[in-house]
Amino acid sequence: MNFHCSRLASVSESYPVIMTESRIKLVASLARAVAVSGLLVCFATLSEAQTVQSPQTPSILPADRDKPVGDTPAAIEEDMRARRALKLAEKEYQQNLGRARDLSALGEAVNNSYKQKTHLGPEDIKKLEKAEKLAKAIRSAAGGSEDDSEIEQPPKDLTGALCMFAEVAASLKTNVEKTPKHVISATVIDEANVILELTRIVRTLSLQTRTQ
Secondary structure, three states: OHHHHHHHHHHHHHHHHHHHHHHHHHHHHHHHHHHHHHHHHHHHHHHHHHHOOOOOOOOOOHHHOOOOOOOOHHHHHHHHHHHHHHHHHHHHHHHHHHHHHHHHHHHHHHHHHHHHHOOOOHHHHHHHHHHHHHHHHHHHHOOOOOOOOOOOOOOOOHHHHHHHHHHHHHHHHHHHHHOOOOOOOHHHHHHHHHHHHHHHHHHHHHHHHHHO
16 A cells, blocks of 8 residues: 555656646647747738739830930920921921022023023023022932933023923922922932033023124
């Protein structure tokens, strides 16, 4: 009995210690589990917050970075430059139309004057000089440059030369009127060159007529 009682006593004394260590381990395990769960919840919350982003402003393409936007001073200045360029282009176009019309009128006037007088006077020569300047300006505005073109079948007398001069000048006026702005017209350039060649022929033939 004593042995049994002493064994029971030893068992009764050691049992609470074993239970306390188990409980400590269990509590520690639960604490770790709770900590891990908390970390997982935090990570999940952060991930969700990152996926829900605030509205972003439209990205600016590299090509548009230097382009003024809105009512900024740069945008206003660019708009003003564009307007000035358009006004200048329109002014130059109207000036070229005026040159072509003046040239056509000069060609007709010189031709009619010769028909009436059968010779060219000082005023007619001045009109030819003015016509030559107009033809050069028209050619330049059309995108042409100096070109010593020759007429395939040049006129042999003043009557034919002045008649051809008037016809080409009238045709040149029509083609200038039909040509849109900022368009290079080969026809306008060619006819301007013909006019320049005809003015040289008319002057030469007029001198020959005087010396005869």
